[in-house]
Amino acid sequence: MTIPGIILAGGQARRMGGGDKGFLPLGDGTLLDRVIARLGPQVSGLALNANGDSGRFAGLGLPVIPDSLPDYPGPLAGVLAGLDWAAGQGAEAIVTAAADTPFFPGDLVARLVDVSSDMDVPLALAATPDPERGMSRHPTFGLWPVALRHDLRTALEGGLRKVVLWTDAHNAATAVFSGGSYDPFFNVNTPEDLARAEEMLEVMA
Known part of the structure; x- marks a missing residue:
């Protein structure tokens, strides 16, 4: 399959005081720089799901895709926007990654494709072991088939917001x-998280 990657940056970052979390500094760049560098080699192309003035992302050189539904209905709206865009590109599926999660696996796409290879319509989410719940799924990191975009649109228009209800x-x-020694899906929601990300980056260096 030809699989483009969609970086989900449509959230409102309330716990960080608003604005685009992706532009927060990390190491010698930004959160978005690290996500782009990590996802880019795994996919056939990249686009960014974000709302508002797309001009603020002009320096990235990526297509910017806004939600097609109003009032920030959550990450599934970003997935739908990505699927609609990918359909126009002739792609069969997309992989999504969150703009605030800088350390996700370098084999994310390969593993998502592998676990769904025997499905008629491949759909998969990333997860990590959780000592309390057994498994913690990461719904902004998934493989999504273009074939299900109309089903997803109908679900969202009907009020569905929780990702795993639709994927299940x-x-x-x-x-x-x-x-291993760190959570590959650690994401930055607060200033304290950003400081922690800097510490993790130093350990990995």
Whole structure:
């Protein structure tokens, strides 16, 4: 399959005081710089899901795709926007990654494709082991088939907001990643998280 990557940056970053979390500094660049560098080699092309003035992302040189539904209905709206864009590109599926998660696995796409390879309509989410819940799924990191975009649109227009309710309804596969010494899906929601990300970056260097 030809699989473009969609970086989900449509959130409002309330816990960071608003604005675009992706532009927060990390190491010698930004959060978005690290996400682009990590996802780019794994996919056939990249686009950014974000709302508002797309001009603020002009320096990235990426297509910017806004939500097609109003009032920030959550990450599934970004997935739908990505699927609609990918359909116009002739792609069969997309992989999504969050703009605030700088350390996700370098084999994310390969593993998502592998666990869903026997499905008629491949759909998969990333997950990590959780000592309390057994498994913690990461719904902004997934493989999404273009064939289900109209089903997703109908679900969103009907009020669905929780990602896993929709993915479970379609028997999504799960790709389990072990973080080892760090959580590969650690995301930055607060200033304290950003400081922690800097510490993690130093350890990995």
